[in-house]
Structures are given as C-alpha cells and as structure tokens.
Amino acid sequence: MKKALTLVLAVLMLLTAVFCFAGCGKEEKKVLKMATNAYFPPYEYYEGKEIVGIDAEIAKAIADKLGMELVIEDMAFDSILTAVENGSVDFGMAGMTVNAERLESVNFTTSYAKGVQSIIVKEGSAITSVDDLFAEGASYKVGVQLGTTGDSYACSDFGEENVTQYTTGNEAVSALLKGDVDCVIIDNQPAKAYVANNEGTKVLDTAYADEDYAICVSKENKDLLEKLNKAIDELIEDGTIEKIINKYIKE
Numbered sequence: 001m002k003k004a005l006t007l008v009l010a011v012l013m014l015l016t017a018v019f020c021f022a023g024c025g026k027e028e029k030k031v032l033k034m035a036t037n038a039y040f041p042p043y044e045y046y047e048g049k050e051i052v053g054i055d056a057e058i059a060k061a062i063a064d065k066l067g068m069e070l071v072i073e074d075m076a077f078d079s080i081l082t083a084v085e086n087g088s089v090d091f092g093m094a095g096m097t098v099n100a101e102r103l104e105s106v107n108f109t110t111s112y113a114k115g116v117q118s119i120i121v122k123e124g125s126a127i128t129s130v131d132d133l134f135a136e137g138a139s140y141k142v143g144v145q146l147g148t149t150g151d152s153y154a155c156s157d158f159g160e161e162n163v164t165q166y167t168t169g170n171e172a173v174s175a176l177l178k179g180d181v182d183c184v185i186i187d188n189q190p191a192k193a194y195v196a197n198n199e200g201t202k203v204l205d206t207a208y209a210d211e212d213y214a215i216c217v218s219k220e221n222k223d224l225l226e227k228l229n230k231a232i233d234e235l236i237e238d239g240t241i242e243k244i245i246n247k248y249i250k251e
C-alpha cells in the first residue's frame with residue numbers, strides 16, 4: 001500500500017516537472033520574425049515607435065492564426081531578400097511585388113493585394129503622362145527606391161545613367177522637390193502618401209505597371225510557406241484582409 005502511494009507521488013512529481021519544463025506559468029509563444037522596410041505608408045510605417053499599416057496588421061492576423069508572436073524587423077528594402085534567404089528572419093512582407101527575378105531566390109505566398117507603379121512629378125511638370133517619358137528625344141532623370149521594381153523598370157526603360165536610387169521613397173520625393181530628378185517611379189499608395197506630405201508634388205493618373213504583392217519565404221522553408229498560404233486563404237475568405245486594406249485605403 002505504502003509502496004503504491006510512493007509510486008503515485010513519484011509519477012505526479014515527474015509529470016509536474018515535465019509540464020513545468022514545457023512552459024510552466026506564462027505560456028511562451030514561438031516568435032515569427034518578419035522583415036520589412038517601414039517607410040512605405042500605408043503598408044508599413046512608424047506610428048511613434050510602433051510599425052503599423054496594412055502589412056503589419058495582416059501579418060499580425062496571420063501570426064494569431066498560427067498561435068505565434070509576431071516580431072517586425074525594419075531594414076533597408078534591398079536587404080529583405082537576403083535576410084529571408086539566410087534565415088535571419090522567417091519571412092519578408094513589404095508591399096513586395098512578385099517577379100521572376102525574385103522567384104529565383106525565394107518563394108512567394110498567394111498574393112494578398114494589388115499594387116500599381118505610378119509616377120510622381122512636380123506640380124506644373126512637362127511630364128503629364130507615362131507616354132511623355134517614352135516620347136522621342138525625351139531624356140528625364142528618374143528617382144526610385146533602391147532595389148524596388150520601380151528601380152528595375154526604370155533602369156531597363158531609361159538606362160541606369162538616368163536613374164538615381166534612394167534609400168526610401170521619401171528621399172526620392174525630396175530629391176524631386178530639389179530638382180535633382182524630374183520624376184519618381186514608385187508604388188501608387190505610398191506615392192499618394194508622400195505627395196500629401198510634400199506640397200508642390202502630384203501623382204500622375206496613368207499607371208506605369210500593375211503588380212501583385214505577396215510575402216516572401218526562404219525556399220528551404222516549404223512548411224512555413226504552406227502555413228502562410230493557408231492563413232492568407234482563410235483571411236481572404238472571411239474578409240479580414242479586405243477589411244484591413246479598406247481601413248488604410250479609402251477611395
């Protein structure tokens with residue numbers, strides 16, 4: 001009888017120890033690390049010390065679904081792919097366009113939003129539409145954000161010598177105001193936000209290119225890609241993604 005009791009006690013103690021080891025007290029969630037470049041409103045930008053925006057909110061909704069804790073790391077846009085490839089972050093989400101070149105080094109999830117490349121000029125500029133950039137004899141200086149699709153289109157369309165790469169879109173717009181470049185090619189929604197903050201600039205109505213935004217994941221991490229895709233599908237299905245986008249983009 002006494003032996004049996006001792007045995008029961010021993011088993012109980014062992015179980016408690018095991019459970020405690022697995023997370024006694026406060027439950028620790030696994031971290032899901034996202035890389036972004038947080039100077040790209042309304043997709044990602046700082047509100048005080050916090051990174052907010054469409055991507056930040058969708059990422060949070062995805063992390064919640066996976067029962068993980070989202071941590072966002074801000075870096076230069078052109079460092080995101082490398083960070084994803086070398087595994088220092090779990091995924092990259094930065095209003096990032098899916099394209100063939102990037103697909104050589106990373107995988108992309110299902111697209112969660114559409115993007116449009118557009119053109120910012122100074123009020124009263126001779127450039128009034130995309131066509132003006134391609135007109136015979138036209139030679140304009142173009143500003144872009146380094147490593148973006150706007151950067152690669154501009155370089156192939158107008159020649160590297162006519163393109164200046166800035167670290168952020170805002171810096172490109174400041175250069176436009178100073179007269180260092182004649183236009184800025186960048187995603188439409190951030191373009192509108194930059195223009196709203198920089199008097200004397202405007203976004204042309206004509207689109208330069210249409211794009212799909214998606215999350216990039218290391219080719220090594222098929223498991224995460226599947227999980228993200230499942231979460232995105234569900235968040236599209238139940239209207240969460242649309243709701244988040246409509247919260248930041250009103251038109």
Ligand code: ARG
Nearest residue numbers: 037040094095096097148149
């Ligand atoms: N959509 C463009 C691209 O993928 C620009 C994205 C820039 N994103 C950012 N967070 N700065 O190249």
